[in-house]
Amino acid sequence: MASREGAAKAPPKGGAPARAAAKATPKPKAAKGPAKAAKAAKAAKAGKAGTKTSTKALPKPGPAKRRLASKVMEAFDRLYPEPECGLEARDPFGLLVATILSAQCTDARVNQVAPVLLKAYPGPEEMGKAPAGKLEGLIKSCGFFRMKAKNIRAASEAIVSRFGGRVPRTLEELVTLPGVGRKTANCVMGNAFGLPGITVDTHLGRISRRLGLSSNHDPVKVEQDLMALIPEERWTRFSHQGIAHGRTYCKSQKPLCKECPLDFCPHPLAG
Numbered sequence: 001m002a003s004r005e006g007a008a009k010a011p012p013k014g015g016a017p018a019r020a021a022a023k024a025t026p027k028p029k030a031a032k033g034p035a036k037a038a039k040a041a042k043a044a045k046a047g048k049a050g051t052k053t054s055t056k057a058l059p060k061p062g063p064a065k066r067r068l069a070s071k072v073m074e075a076f077d078r079l080y081p082e083p084e085c086g087l088e089a090r091d092p093f094g095l096l097v098a099t100i101l102s103a104q105c106t107d108a109r110v111n112q113v114a115p116v117l118l119k120a121y122p123g124p125e126e127m128g129k130a131p132a133g134k135l136e137g138l139i140k141s142c143g144f145f146r147m148k149a150k151n152i153r154a155a156s157e158a159i160v161s162r163f164g165g166r167v168p169r170t171l172e173e174l175v176t177l178p179g180v181g182r183k184t185a186n187c188v189m190g191n192a193f194g195l196p197g198i199t200v201d202t203h204l205g206r207i208s209r210r211l212g213l214s215s216n217h218d219p220v221k222v223e224q225d226l227m228a229l230i231p232e233e234r235w236t237r238f239s240h241q242g243i244a245h246g247r248t249y250c251k252s253q254k255p256l257c258k259e260c261p262l263d264f265c266p267h268p269l270a271g
């Protein structure tokens with residue numbers, strides 16, 4: 001399965017294609033307490049979770065910004081025609097686990113660790129009953145292993161107790177799982193279920209601001225800005241492409257503007 005925010009075939013300059021994948025950057029979220037989770041699940045069931053953004057509530061970008069977004073999409077399609085995810089997973093549960101593990105960890109490392117973990121505990125039933133020490137030992141090299149182990153176990157228990165052992169498919173339900181925020185939820189939706197989702201990680205947030213597609217720093221607001229500009233059927237693809245571009249050219253500290261093919265970029269370092 002193509003998994004999470006993505007690896008994309010990188011563009012030419014500099015030689016070998018770079019494999020780009022969305023990496024979770026914020027520190028892992030602590031597991032929510034049972035009461036909070038139950039409340040969130042109830043709210044989600046009632047459609048009050050506040051996680052789904054109605055298109056009516058989205059910003060209304062002007063024609064200039066729409067033209068800019070079109071140019072970015074065209075350029076991304078040329079540069080990253082077959083974007084895909086960097087995390088390897090065989091099923092939605094595997095992708096969910098891998099995405100939780102990926103916070104502040106490389107995809108390469110997660111791709112080494114997750115298969116071993118999932119071989120020992122292949123589904124939420126088994127994972128939810130895994131001894132904490134054993135689980136922590138298996139994922140130690142991914143960093144933040146205690147928190148991640150706690151979240152993976154709690155999310156697995158919740159999948160069994162509240163969702164019949166199947167990873168839920170909606171944003172509203174996914175974010176009720178311990179350790180799962182919008183970014184992870186969008187990633188699972190887009191890559192495990194083929195449902196549209198914009199996954200704003202540090203790369204996509206940064207390139208969106210530099211390209212002038214968003215002026216926000218809050219990932220939820222960036223997500224909304226992009227939702228208003230990018231056609232829904234392209235959300236997952238655009239996420240992969242943006243992340244690939246952030247990793248290949250638009251690097252955090254020193255963007256490679258002189259080499260970057262996006263010559264229309266308004267960033268001060270460009271041109």
Ligand code: SF4
Pocket residue numbers: 207210211249250251255256257258260261262265266267269270271
């Ligand atoms: S020109 Fe520079 S700032 Fe603009 S997208 Fe390219 S690397 Fe990023």
